[in-house]
Amino acid sequence: MRSLLNRAAHAYYVLDAPLMEDAVYDRLYRELLELEQAHPALLSDDSPTQRVGGAPAEGFVSVRHRIPLLSLDNAFSVEELEAWYSRLLKVLDRTPAAGEPLPALPMVGELKIDGNALALSYEHGVLVRAATRGDGEQGEEITANVRTIQSVPLRLQLASPPPWLEVRGEALIPDPVFAAINRERAERGEALFANPRNACAGTLRQLDPKVVAARRLDFFAYTLHLPEDWQAGTETGDPLRPGSQWQSLQWLQSAGFRVNPNAALLSDLAAVEAFCATWEERRHELDYATDGVVLKLDDLRLQDEAGFTQKAPRWAIALKYAAEEAPSRLLRLEAQVGRTGAVTPVAIFEPVPLAGTTVSRATLHNADRLVELDLHSGDTIVVRKAGEIIPEVVRVLPELRPVGAQPLQLPHTCPECGSALVREDGEAATRCVNNGCPAILRGSLRHWVSKGALDVDGLGTKLIEQLVDRGLVRSIPDLYGLDAALLASLERMGEKSAANLMVALQASKQQPWHRQLYGLGIHHVGEVTARALAQAFPGVDALREAALSDPAPITAIHGIGAEIAQSLQQWFATPANEDLIQTLRQRGFALAPAPEEQAAAAVEPAEKPLAGLTFVLTGTLPTLSRSQAQARIEAAGGKVTGSVSKKTSYVVAGAEAGSKLAKAESLGVPVLDEAELLALLA
Known part of the structure; x- marks a missing residue:
């Protein structure tokens, strides 16, 4: 584990060629840390847990930081965040007595920018040195490159600056700039950068500052260090010495630095958790990468009181988002x-x-x-x-x-x-070819009752397993020979549930022809293909005739080729499937369009109000199920897709709508509720 992590750190910090994602490195690092804590005898000086970061890259002048750049401890859940807060209270001797609420410690929440940390040194208000983080104690001196970053002030906007100032922050390449860089590299036939962070790291190590300037890096400042005895002159109008992290951010802004506008002063732990939850949802709205939230105790005196561990401040923590x-x-x-x-x-x-x-x-x-x-x-x-x-x-x-x-x-x-x-030649799948296999029967039944097929509410996986394991159902038509008394006797079923299921089974016989066709589970015939076939063939008899004698009408349908035609031919040529069709008919299935379907199909495209429009459904609608809404949209000539893009005409949103609604709003796609959809249909 140590060897792997050390190689990964070298590749990341020195070679600019990461071996693994940050989330993977973090979890492996934590596992190693837990092993060493559980077995102290295994700890060694060369373990990656015994240093802050990787070594500086060769080829640059190494400089020692005036103030070390320590890493932050990480939390990966709200529970770990709360545990850190409890430890902080203990260190500050503020642990509440039993039954008392947790004391409120004001915090500052800042986005954890996924870029490259920089240490900037100013003397009498002038930038004299910029360095990478390196191993935390010393880094690479890259002043000429950092001077090209427009958001880094070369001179502080202060009338009477302190004799020295250390600023910490994050250099980054915004997503739009990164996309433009990769487009230009592709046009020149150069290798593309993997992500904005790697592009930023590579840019900062360029020997030619002109290349750095062309890549338009940005910078957010988040920490400052001042001489202990320095105070701003009241007559200068300069900001006073900050006493808190929140005031430090304001001080940095006044001095000419760019500060991330999404930072917030948080009054208590509940506000901290709300801030973290908000940005986990909203992070994709940003035009730069962020992989978590940094939380810092606001009061600088309390920060001093809390102090540091060997590697990290006790008064700050990074809450990382759920790993990709x-x-x-x-x-x-x-x-x-x-x-x-x-x-x-x-x-x-x-x-x-x-x-x-x-x-x-x-x-x-x-x-x-x-x-x-x-x-x-x-x-x-x-x-x-x-x-x-x-x-x-x-x-x-x-x-x-x-x-x-x-x-x-x-x-x-x-x-x-x-x-x-x-396993047949040319096929990727390995198959069981026993038609009596219980697993195949259970899968066929689950498919038949699924939402895209017959949509039988109340017939879930557990009940299907009971019916098959007890030998009560040996084929799809057997579902329609069950009675309420038998169903009520099964585990987790009662009279009301059984009665509701009987109603749902009877109602499923009225499902449209294309749903019945999809429910048969013919290989390669998905929902879209079933709909296209159902529109072309007025019932199972016509489809069987074409599949067995003349597949040309099938392959003439847009999007359907020889593979699907062959699958249909094999399915209809199987005697057991012919028996299935006849038994379903005996149970009341037409396996053909209902009269209202035929009437809808006869409507000319010009009469369909949603012709040419594309819809996306998200959330729970008040009265329509997702499948019902889709059916009505498609009957009116519209198209329903699963993802939102600039080509989407409308997003129909119900309760608990998720990321699709947010994306629609960001793209300016019109959003409808159910009532507005029904009005559009009318």
């Missing part, structure tokens, strides 16, 4: 059988907080992905949320692999029914 990526240790590999028989490997790992939730499992797609990852038992893996929703394993850290770890692979037999698994 995080490392974890693999516990085991499971095989999951889906409704098509496809067997998916699933990684089960130690729970980690990730993008606001705790995750402990991630699918690995197929056997090829297992080989690509080179996954072994006990591996340390890096996990992220794809699209901030679905956990996925990004890579393995082989440096931390246990000695003798064995490579992992899919089983050769189905974990549900014991049948031999099959």
Whole structure:
């Protein structure tokens, strides 16, 4: 662990070529710290926990900081923040008696800018030196480069400046500037920068200040250090010596520095937590990267009283946002059988907080992905949320692999029914081909009742498992042969729940033809494809005829090719599926458009009020479900998509609307409530 972290620090600070994301480094660093605390005998002088930062890069003059740049301790949750606050109260001898509320200590909240720390030295109001953070004790002297940053004053705007002044702050490249830099590099055929922070670090190490000036760096100041005996002359109009962090920020502004405008003076711990929560939501509105919030005790005298640990001030902490990526240790590999028989490997790992939730499992797609990852038992893996929703394993850290770890692979037999698994040539998926496999039946039932298909409310995973495990349901049509008394006798069911489920099952027979088609679970036929097929073919008989005899009308549909046509042909050629169609008809399914569907389809495009408009749905509407709203929009000629862009015509927002609403507002996309949507439809 030490070797890996030391290499990562060298790559980050010296080579400007990071080996891993900050969140991954932070979690591994904390794990090492916990190991050393639990086993003090393991502690050594070369451990990365025994120094503040990495060594300065070679090729620059090394200078010693007048005042060391110490790092901050990190918190990764509200609970850790509260624990830090309790420790601070204890250090200040302000711990409340049992039953008493926590004393309020005013704090200053500042955004943690994801840039590069700088130390600026002024003498008699003139910038004389600028240095990188380096290892905290000494850094690289880069004064000529920093002079090109417009937001760094070369002379303080003070009538009578102090004999010396040390200012700490963060250099950064705003996102729009970063995008322009990468565009220019792409045009010149140069390698692109990975992110704005790396671009900033590389820029500050340029030997030619003209290159630095062209990249338009910015700077936010956040800390100042003054001579102990210095006081501003009252006759000069200069700001008085600050007595708090909040006053320090105002002093820096008066002296000509740029201070982040989103800092706030917070009266108590509740205000601190509210500030952190607000900026975790709003951070994407900014045109620069921020990966957390820094909290500082406001009163400078109390800061002195609280003091420092060996590495960090006790009076400040950085609360980092939920990680976009995080490392974890693999516990085991499971095989999951889906409704098509496809067997998916699933990684089960130690729970980690990730993008606001705790995750402990991630699918690995197929056997090829297992080989690509080179996954072994006990591996340390890096996990992220794809699209901030679905956990996925990004890579393995082989440096931390246990000695003798064995490579992992899919089983050769189905974990549900014991049948031999099959992988056809040219296919990525490994499948169970036993149609009687309970896992395939459970998956088919879950798909049939899902919101995009028949939308049967009250028939969840646990109930489906009961019905299959007890042999009460052996196929989809069996759902419609159940009675209320039998359902009421099942676990977690009662008479009212059973009656509601019977109503929902009967109502599902009236779902549109395209939903019924999607619910059949034909391979490659998703919601969009099912809708297109349903519009082209007036019922299952016409679709079967085309699939088995003449696929040309199928492949003539926009977006549908030979692969889907072949899948339809194979499905309809299977006798068991023909039996399924006939049994569903006996249970009351038309498997064809209802009269009102046919009437809607006959409406000319010019008569459809939402033709050419694109909608995004977010939140919970008062009376319409998401699927009902989508159906009405599409019936009126509109299109519903899942993401907001400048091309979106309207966002329809209900209660608890999330990031899509915020993005719509930032892009100026019109937002409708349900009543306004219904008016538009009318």
